[in-house]
Amino acid sequence: MNNIFAIASVVLKEMYRRKDFYVLFVLTALITLVMGSVNIFNDDKVVRYLKEICLLLIWVSSLVIAITTAARQIPAERESRTIFPLLAKPISRNQMILGKFVGCWIACALVLVVFYLFFGVISGAREHFWPVVPYMQALFFHWIFLGIVIALVLWGSLVFTAVSSNATICFIIVAGIMLLGGHLNQIAGRMNGISATITSAIYYIIPHLEFYDLRDWIIHDRGVVAWGPWLIASVYGLVYSAIFLGLACIAFRRKALTL
């Protein structure tokens, strides 16, 4: 366990040395504040459009941070050849993967806390009320979502040769699932034959990342999400993270590290 946290701490240190988060946060804050200053028929209480824009920017920024951070972990270690002394020490390949995952995931948690704090302040300043529990539920769901994405990207970094191709493919997969994942059953229902079966199979196999998108819920002040489904979806997300991590561990064990 110590080995895993030692690697995770290195990932965290790398994260705050890099400028990605600062740039994305400043951009998010700037765009949100500019949009907030727009005059909407002389009414300063209009807030939902601002929440929508701010949450969209938070989702895009956090996804960019998670994918780009996770995608370069293993390839960077290989390119700089630091992977050899790391593995020569009593660290197994599985521990390395888990360490990288934990590091990226904790880094994303810190990023999300800052982003959601900003979101809470902006929306609260206009609405004059702070629905803390729904915001915490949304933050946790967002974190679970990023956990699945990080595990998927780590696995991808061992399957694809280049960081850029892995990042691009993962972006497409995540965006595809977010947009279409929940509707594949309806699409399959309108198809016939083998294509319907394949579409239906994909529907049941893919991780349903759209579950974790509570933006509409938060924007329209729908209150606290029922705890039962919230808990089931959290476990569902953790199971998918574990599956992708398992696949990453298997791929890493089989991978020849010679350059």
Added chain:
Amino acid sequence: MTRLLLGLGIVSAFSLSTWLQPRFAAMQTNPNATDSALGILMGESSRVFANHFLLKADAYFHSGTYPSVFDTVTNKEPSAIMGEAHADHDHDADQVHGKDEHDDHHEESIYGEPHDWIERLGHSFIPTLHTHLDKPGEAREILPWLKLSAELDPQKITTYVAASYWLRHDPKHADEAEPFLRQGLRANPDSYEILLELGKYYNETKKDPVRARNVWELAWAKWQKQKAADKKPDELTGAEILGELVKEARSRDDAHSQIQYLELLKDLGFDKAALQQQIDALKQRSK
């Protein structure tokens, strides 16, 4: 010396501005153009986004409960926010009869029974109950999207009419409706729909029936002009304009005008027998 230089500077600046102003005016191809910078930058694609933002306004009106393209078989223009606007007059009649069809759908899921456990679980995290932003002032949340939609597609008349309806029904923003409708009218000078809405603004918000009548008469003239040009104007809106004119004439007890507008309404083909009955009654009374 300093004062002399300062004076020379001011005179030079004034001369330069008088020389530049007509040149800049000539550079502008159409001084009356209503296109926004956003619309110009986005070109034709702005119309697609304008429709998207109009749908977004409709989704906001339903508190985020809105079917996707996969949930609906038709992909028509949003009808709900406009439906509310058009149902303005029918609403009173419905209340008299003790029913309001739109309200029947309140607090119901629009998605129906989920097909499987994934869909069932997914429905727990999206707004599925059909509710409206109908508390006082709540509808303001749809206005940013309507404003953006109008910026992107100034020719989309629905946007101005819907925004005006919600603005004039909020006492705090009622006065904002007129400049927005005027903006729409500048972009669509032949729009009888915007004129109908402007007339309602003068009649209901400003309590100025004379001005309202003039605007509605202009709206009817525009409608007829489009009919003559075979542009197939919306007959329901035409009937609504005439309906407003009949009501206004009734408030003045002007039987002659009422008969005139009812005859026109009859020509449109709406419930001819009932209209004839009303015309006969008015003729009888005026004898």
